Amino acid sequence: MIIRISVILCFSILVKADFEERVTDPGILEDASLDTFTLIRKYEYPCEIHRVYTEDGYILEMHRIPRGAGARNDDSVRPVVFLQHGLLSSSAEWVLMRPGKGLAYILADAGYDVWMGNARGNTYSRNHVSIKPTSSSFWTFSWHEIGYYDLPAMIDYVIKQTKVPKLHYVAFSQGTTVFWVMTSTRPEYNEKILSMHALAPVAFAGNIRSPLIRAIAPFTDTLEVVFKMLGANEFLPNGKINELAGQRFCTEEAITQLLCTNLLFLICGFDEQQLNTTMLPIVLGHTPAGASSRQFVHFGQLYNSGQFRQFDHGWFKNKRVYGTRKPPAYNLSAIEAPIFLHYAENDWLSTPSDVDKLWKGVKSVVGKFKVPLKGFNHLDFVFANDAKELIYDRVINIMAYFN
Numbered sequence: 001m002i003i004r005i006s007v008i009l010c011f012s013i014l015v016k017a018d019f020e021e022r023v024t025d026p027g028i029l030e031d032a033s034l035d036t037f038t039l040i041r042k043y044e045y046p047c048e049i050h051r052v053y054t055e056d057g058y059i060l061e062m063h064r065i066p067r068g069a070g071a072r073n074d075d076s077v078r079p080v081v082f083l084q085h086g087l088l089s090s091s092a093e094w095v096l097m098r099p100g101k102g103l104a105y106i107l108a109d110a111g112y113d114v115w116m117g118n119a120r121g122n123t124y125s126r127n128h129v130s131i132k133p134t135s136s137s138f139w140t141f142s143w144h145e146i147g148y149y150d151l152p153a154m155i156d157y158v159i160k161q162t163k164v165p166k167l168h169y170v171a172f173s174q175g176t177t178v179f180w181v182m183t184s185t186r187p188e189y190n191e192k193i194l195s196m197h198a199l200a201p202v203a204f205a206g207n208i209r210s211p212l213i214r215a216i217a218p219f220t221d222t223l224e225v226v227f228k229m230l231g232a233n234e235f236l237p238n239g240k241i242n243e244l245a246g247q248r249f250c251t252e253e254a255i256t257q258l259l260c261t262n263l264l265f266l267i268c269g270f271d272e273q274q275l276n277t278t279m280l281p282i283v284l285g286h287t288p289a290g291a292s293s294r295q296f297v298h299f300g301q302l303y304n305s306g307q308f309r310q311f312d313h314g315w316f317k318n319k320r321v322y323g324t325r326k327p328p329a330y331n332l333s334a335i336e337a338p339i340f341l342h343y344a345e346n347d348w349l350s351t352p353s354d355v356d357k358l359w360k361g362v363k364s365v366v367g368k369f370k371v372p373l374k375g376f377n378h379l380d381f382v383f384a385n386d387a388k389e390l391i392y393d394r395v396i397n398i399m400a401y402f403n
């Protein structure tokens with residue numbers, strides 16, 4: 001990781017001088033640097049910021065698009081949809097592709113009250129009632145805690161604010177993982193869900209095809225120790241690197257375009273057909289948005305064990321924390337909300353065989369849909385040119401059925 005980052009930095013300094021004249025569309029650079037709230041307002045949609053406190057003291061920021069751009073601000077009750085982002089990402093994920101393409105805008109225009117969560121540790125949720133993010137104890141969480149604490153807190157908050165009894169839940173990648181965690185460890189939350197749509201679902205991960213993940217997975221156990229030694233409890237913090245990579249390094253005309261595209265897609269799979277490279281600086285301006293190194297380690301454990309289970313502390317500490325030598329598996333039988341899985345053949349992280357295992361394990365899966373495009377990959381679920389036609393239209397049709 002460290003080597004990779006240094007490489008990015010070196011390259012970006014080299015191309016920097018060359019670069020400044022190359023940016024043709026100032027709107028792209030602006031979108032790369034605006035926060036979610038300002039970005040949404042720029043496109044003339046209403047937006048609100050909300051603060052949510054978790055049981056264990058984290059302060060999360062939520063973003064809400066209460067209605068579509070043209071809709072009147074009346075008292076009409078709109079169905080509520082909750083969107084949860086993937087790993088290293090944030091609420092921005094749902095709006096980066098702009099109106100007409102970003103799922104949050106599409107849902108708002110379809111008549112929904114759209115609420116976007118932000119997991120602890122990302123750009124918008126770096127606060128705690130007593131611990132500072134500079135302290136390593138701020139970062140001792142995995143996606144387990146996001147599912148166990150953050151999601152329930154945010155869902156309860158949204159239900160309280162909107163006074164609806166239930167909401168729709170749409171999530172991408174890790175946003176689905178935390179849903180399985182919540183509904184299996186706190187089954188009472190199943191009753192608060194009208195329908196759940198998993199875009200690139202991740203629970204079982206034994207069949208991940210990403211070469212980078214496969215290369216580092218054998219070192220998962222030592223990885224956290226190494227991170228600790230380096231003082232890196234936070235994985236790839238958003239900041240200088242991000243800015244350089246997003247704005248200076250990845251411009252369309254730059255000779256480094258291909259390399260840049262490769263770096264990002266090395267982890268997630270590759271689909272040049274569906275990726276609008278003009279928009280790449282915007283994506284990279286908002287990602288990585290912060291995550292703990294333990295989130296990666298926990299995913300690495302899923303890959304190594306082939307099981308969907310809690311964080312493995314090593315048998316000695318496991319015995320103390322869980323009462324068993326091995327971490328307990330998440331109880332998929334406890335999941336009861338109506339679930340729809342959307343997956344793709346060429347997805348290196350949410351592979352068809354792992355999605356199949358999830359489908360067999362969760363009895364409340366109502367539908368399982370393969371994206372009808374061969375090259376479609378992991379990130380395409382949120383960034384593809386044709387995501388609306390290929391996935392979102394179907395999601396919205398199904399949701400209407402539950403309203």
Ligand SMILES: *[C@@H]1O[C@H](CO)[C@@H](O)[C@H](O)[C@H]1NC(C)=O
Pocket residue numbers: 276277278279385
């Ligand atoms: C790519 O993005 C640019 C800038 O938003 C836009 O003008 C262009 O039409 C997009 N291309 C495709 C194929 O969607």
Ligand SMILES: *[C@@H]1O[C@H](CO)[C@@H](O)[C@H](O)[C@H]1NC(C)=O
Pocket residue numbers: 187331333334
């Ligand atoms: C798993 O959940 C089911 C359904 O709620 C329950 O009957 C069962 O006892 C649970 N199993 C474990 C090991 O907790």
